[in-house]
Amino acid sequence: MLRRAFSPLTRLYRFWIAVVIGALIGFTVNAAVSEHLFVVEKGDTLSSYFNRLGLSNQVLLSMLSSSNKNVALNNLSIGRPLVIRLDQDKQLESLAYSITRDKLFKINKKGKRFVTTINETNKPKGLNSTTVTINKSLSYDAKKLNVSPAVINTIVRVFSWRINFKKDLRKGDKFIIVGDNTKNPVALIYKSRSKNVSFFSYIDEYGNVDYYDGSGLSVSHSFLPAPLKYERISSKFQKSRYHPILKVWKPHRAIDFKAKKGTPVFSTADGVIKQVKKGGSLGNVVYIQHGNDHLTVYAHLSKFARGLKANKKIEQGQTIGYVGSTGRSTGPHLHYELRYKGERKNPLKYNVMKHRTLSQRDLSLFKKRANFILKSL
């Protein structure tokens, strides 16, 4: 569902955004370019935006001192949108800000110089967006509308945590790409007969760009640290350990959790069952795919949860099986792996690294901005 729980914004806001984005339509389409929309909040300064985007104060100063017209940027007005575009080298390309409802302020970088223009605008356009209606496949239908491959990749990356592209997509489903054709559109919305899913790009206080749903939850929300209630860790993630059955030193790029036979084992993140297998050295084993790049493995199970089969959608915390000692195992335990792009990662450390939540301040800014975008469509 589209979340509408935010405080309502005035029509005036919609107008501002329309003016700025409308003015950006004329820009060249370049997938490596990124566009960042800020809605001015109390206490915001240009330098805080520049910081977030990794632009130096020096760039800010040289931009500001390039024209006396730039005094217009000294006091940003609360609630107005400001768009900063970066080129493929993450350097400042342009800045757009609406000074009043009919005056658009723009700075463009031309070679080493900055050029300021102030234009009267009288024909506001809606927030620029592209709607891809599924007829054949996402990539086929999106390409027909000249959506760049970079944007298609972003859509797949963002939605593959919530949508099974093979199973869920139906003719007539829609993907709405908000913003112009840059690698990270300001918002991505999926609409089908049964559900709406919206994601919004946001740069957090550390400068990380990621997509979040309307409640501020990161797309790639983190993995739970352990897939069960365990007694202890019987074998850590390590480069070399003595294998009790094979009697050789081998790397153990997994965690073994000791637990009683029959202890429920659950998925550490939302995902889709990739494979349910019996009989190998891992015994009864479940492989779960999370998004494009992550896979978790749960091995030596005594039995599987009911109805478990490939392509079935699984939620974080959902039981998938029970601890056992099947396969090459000396006693009841769970062998758990977390793989990123095929490479085994230490689940205990990886989780901390990937954990991404918005700070209180970021969250309130984010929600205002998300609401702003939805209203301006």
Ligand SMILES: [Zn+2]
């Ligand atoms: Zn193991």
